[in-house]
Amino acid sequence: MTTIDTASPAAPAGARSPNVVTTFGAWITTADHKRLGRMLIGTGLVALLGIAAVGGLLGLERIDVNASLLNSGSLDQLFSIYRVGLAFFAVLPVMLGLGVAIVPLQLGARALAFPRLATAGFWTWFFGMALIVLSIAANGGPGGGASKYVALYISAFGVMLGGLTFIAISLATTVLTTRAPGMNMRRVPVFAWSVLVSSLGLVVMLPVAIGASIYLYVSYRYNRLAFGGNVGILDWTGFSLTQPQTFLYVLPAVGFMAEVVPVTARKRMPKRGFVLGGLALVGVAAIAGTTQLPHVLPWAGSKLYLGHFGTKLGDLVNYSFFNVVPVLGVLIVMLLAPLAFAAKKGSRVAPKITAPFVFGFFGVSMILVGMLASFLNGIVDLDLRGTVYEEGVYTYVAYGAILASLGAITFWGPKLWGRRLAEKKVLPLALLGVLATILASLPYLIAGFADQPANAVTFSYSGPHALWNTLSMIGHFLMVLTVLAYAGLAVQGFRTGELAGDDPWDAHTLEWATSSPAPDNNFAELHVVMSAQPLLDLKPSTDTSKTETA
Amino acid sequence: MLALPPAPAPAPRRQLFVGTALACSAGATLIGGMLALWLRFRKVAISGPDHRWMPKGISIPEVASNIMLLSFVAICIFAQWAVYSAKRDDKRHVGIALLLTGLLGLAVVNAQAAVYAQMDLPIRSTTGSAYGVMFYAITGTFIVFLIIGVVFSFVTAFRYLGGRTSEREIVTAHAIYWYFAAAAFTMLWFVVYVTK
Numbered sequence: 001m002t003t004i005d006t007a008s009p010a011a012p013a014g015a016r017s018p019n020v021v022t023t024f025g026a027w028i029t030t031a032d033h034k035r036l037g038r039m040l041i042g043t044g045l046v047a048l049l050g051i052a053a054v055g056g057l058l059g060l061e062r063i064d065v066n067a068s069l070l071n072s073g074s075l076d077q078l079f080s081i082y083r084v085g086l087a088f089f090a091v092l093p094v095m096l097g098l099g100v101a102i103v104p105l106q107l108g109a110r111a112l113a114f115p116r117l118a119t120a121g122f123w124t125w126f127f128g129m130a131l132i133v134l135s136i137a138a139n140g141g142p143g144g145g146a147s148k149y150v151a152l153y154i155s156a157f158g159v160m161l162g163g164l165t166f167i168a169i170s171l172a173t174t175v176l177t178t179r180a181p182g183m184n185m186r187r188v189p190v191f192a193w194s195v196l197v198s199s200l201g202l203v204v205m206l207p208v209a210i211g212a213s214i215y216l217y218v219s220y221r222y223n224r225l226a227f228g229g230n231v232g233i234l235d236w237t238g239f240s241l242t243q244p245q246t247f248l249y250v251l252p253a254v255g256f257m258a259e260v261v262p263v264t265a266r267k268r269m270p271k272r273g274f275v276l277g278g279l280a281l282v283g284v285a286a287i288a289g290t291t292q293l294p295h296v297l298p299w300a301g302s303k304l305y306l307g308h309f310g311t312k313l314g315d316l317v318n319y320s321f322f323n324v325v326p327v328l329g330v331l332i333v334m335l336l337a338p339l340a341f342a343a344k345k346g347s348r349v350a351p352k353i354t355a356p357f358v359f360g361f362f363g364v365s366m367i368l369v370g371m372l373a374s375f376l377n378g379i380v381d382l383d384l385r386g387t388v389y390e391e392g393v394y395t396y397v398a399y400g401a402i403l404a405s406l407g408a409i410t411f412w413g414p415k416l417w418g419r420r421l422a423e424k425k426v427l428p429l430a431l432l433g434v435l436a437t438i439l440a441s442l443p444y445l446i447a448g449f450a451d452q453p454a455n456a457v458t459f460s461y462s463g464p465h466a467l468w469n470t471l472s473m474i475g476h477f478l479m480v481l482t483v484l485a486y487a488g489l490a491v492q493g494f495r496t497g498e499l500a501g502d503d504p505w506d507a508h509t510l511e512w513a514t515s516s517p518a519p520d521n522n523f524a525e526l527h528v529v530m531s532a533q534p535l536l537d538l539k540p541s542t543d544t545s546k547t548e549t550a
Numbered sequence: 551m552l553a554l555p556p557a558p559a560p561a562p563r564r565q566l567f568v569g570t571a572l573a574c575s576a577g578a579t580l581i582g583g584m585l586a587l588w589l590r591f592r593k594v595a596i597s598g599p600d601h602r603w604m605p606k607g608i609s610i611p612e613v614a615s616n617i618m619l620l621s622f623v624a625i626c627i628f629a630q631w632a633v634y635s636a637k638r639d640d641k642r643h644v645g646i647a648l649l650l651t652g653l654l655g656l657a658v659v660n661a662q663a664a665v666y667a668q669m670d671l672p673i674r675s676t677t678g679s680a681y682g683v684m685f686y687a688i689t690g691t692f693i694v695f696l697i698i699g700v701v702f703s704f705v706t707a708f709r710y711l712g713g714r715t716s717e718r719e720i721v722t723a724h725a726i727y728w729y730f731a732a733a734a735f736t737m738l739w740f741v742v743y744v745t746k
Contacts, residue, residue, distance in 0.1 A: 113569060170569075173565055176568050177565045178565070203579075204575060206576070207576045208582075208583035211584040212584075212587065214687050215687050215688075217687075218684075218686060219680065219687075223675050223680065223682065223683045225675075226675075226679075227680070290579070
């Protein structure tokens with residue numbers, strides 16, 4: 001069903017100008033998807049600063065195994081909040097925020113489906129997150145000693161996931177029901193498609209973690225033996241922080257990359273159906289991961305024993321779904337990019353490398369490295385389980401997604417704020433971000449092979465462990481610097497930067513057909529869409545190659 | 551600004567239907583995941599030294615649990631009756647069907663309370679058995695689904711009887727929700743009350 005929302009009535013002339021209270025109230029109760037998206041992105045990036053700083057502190061703590069900077073009683077909680085926070089405080093909200101802000105515009109819709117459900121989801125997530133931080137600060141959380149706050153942590157974890165599920169339902173419904181007339185599913189913009197796949201996967205996956213946290217809460221309150229008490233929390237909910245589930249969280253980053261490649265190449269995306277299929281494969285892997293949970297909880301991940309290859313067909317199937325399929329999906333997207341850049345004989349169109357493309361390319365490259373590293377993690381013979389190798393994989397994927405999201409903010413910022421960032425200023429931050437990601441992650445991949453244990457500050461192995469942990473610490477703090485510098489440039493650029501114009505990137509999709517910043521209700525009138533690149537069809541000077549119009 | 555061709559009037563929306571279906575999918579995986587954990591714990595308990603999952607001296611009140619299942623059959627029929635009547639603009643029958651659906655939902659909540667009273671299952675265990683906490687967690691979660699369904703029935707009835715008879719989609723979405731609840735309870739009934 002391709003439909004579109006009807007316009008809401010305009011404010012009457014002579015209405016009172018808003019004061020502080022009404023402005024504050026409007027932000028709290030907003031049904032404007034652009035505002036809600038900015039709230040999610042902003043809060044997620046602020047949370048990232050805190051989580052990356054925690055990652056840096058944990059790296060610092062592990063430099064010298066004999067010295068202790070942090071309170072030893074709080075280490076379990078710090079390791080936990082790093083894992084939980086990176087995924088659920090930072091990466092997933094930023095990804096969902098981009099979807100909330102941009103997807104209705106891409107679809108030619110005037111609003112998000114169930115906008116108040118999405119707003120309720122934001123506040124539910126926000127208060128869940130705040131309660132988790134409070135409970136950790138009060139010696140609760142995994143491994144915590146204050147029983148009331150351990151219980152608070154468990155319930156807040158479920159509440160937080162519930163909020164994210166609400167947003168995912170709203171986003172998936174938006175893509176399925178509010179597309180512009182003529183926009184069938186094959187014509188849906190690639191980013192919107194990636195958000196749909198991610199949201200559908202989240203709707204299926206997050207409730208499983210909520211169910212586990214319900215059991216944990218009741219068990220912790222009344223019978224601490226059953227689920228392992230305070231130390232068993234991450235055993236039962238930890239699957240949501242491992243691969244392939246985390247791939248689902250970062251899928252919109254890959255979708256952004258696929259969206260920005262043809263704009264940069266100034267051509268139609270070749271083999272667009274394969275790109276959509278590649279993105280869907282990542283979602284399939286995550287859903288496959290969820291369906292296998294009953295067999296593996298407490299989560300041990302997918303396993304492959306190379307020594308028993310012939311007798312472990314079931315393991316091979318699991319391993320393929322968890323590790324090979326998502327890599328294949330992202331590789332399809334990455335490998336089709338050069339096709340978009342390939343010069344056609346007689347073509348007068350030259351690619352234009354932009355800052356969003358550089359951020360997106362580097363970000364998705366980091367995600368791909370994380371996926372490939374995860375590929376090895378499942379091979380039991382390599383003995384990487386329970387080592388910092390897993391932390392390295394997780395950080396690669398998460399920081400790669402954050403890097404791509406900075407590109408997405410640069411790309412779509414003009415549609416949200418009306419101004420564009422100075423590309424020459426933000427471009428170096430992409431390189432700094434890549435350096436930060438590699439430094440924060442790669443040393444732990446190496447240290448994992450040397451058997452440095454995960455979530456531990458005392459260990460002994462041959463090798464320069466001080467060097468690996470120092471490099472990782474520097475990487476985390478460089479990421480803090482990258483995000484802080486980007487935020488500074490963004491605040492300045494989106495307030496006082498150059499006016500963007502309606503279509504500053506010479507782009508292809510519907511969001512660029514409205515004014516910048518997009519007005520209330522997004523579009524003055526409804527449009528009929530005749531292809532996957534409706535704006536490109538109207539530009540005679542650009543690529544006119546055959547499009548998939550079915 | 552580039553000018554795209556204007557579109558005709560929008561087609562009817564199906565947002566509520568799709569959104570409800572997605573919410574039901576989320577609910578299905580929540581209950582499905584909890585049942586999967588239930589089965590896992592039961593398997594471990596049965597293979598343990600006592601070879602039993604349910605604590606000694608506890609029995610399932612089969613009459614109440616079977617009545618709950620039968621109530622869901624009736625709920626599905628009444629919910630579909632509401633859809634059927636809404637398509638024919640039969641406001642009176644829609645109202646009756648929705649109110650009966652809601653009341654039966656309340657009856658199922660009451661039956662669950664009766665199950666709790668008759669079982670007299672202690673939630674705290676001295677032996678470390680997870681049965682008590684898992685039983686109350688999973689059935690308690692399902693009660694939340696039931697309460698949401700009852701509220702959904704009464705809201706739908708108020709809206710429809712209040713004159714918004716053109717909004718048939720909410721009646722269909724309401725039926726979808728109760729089908730989901732019936733399917734979820736059927737799984738729960740078989741795993742928790744029948745196979746024990």
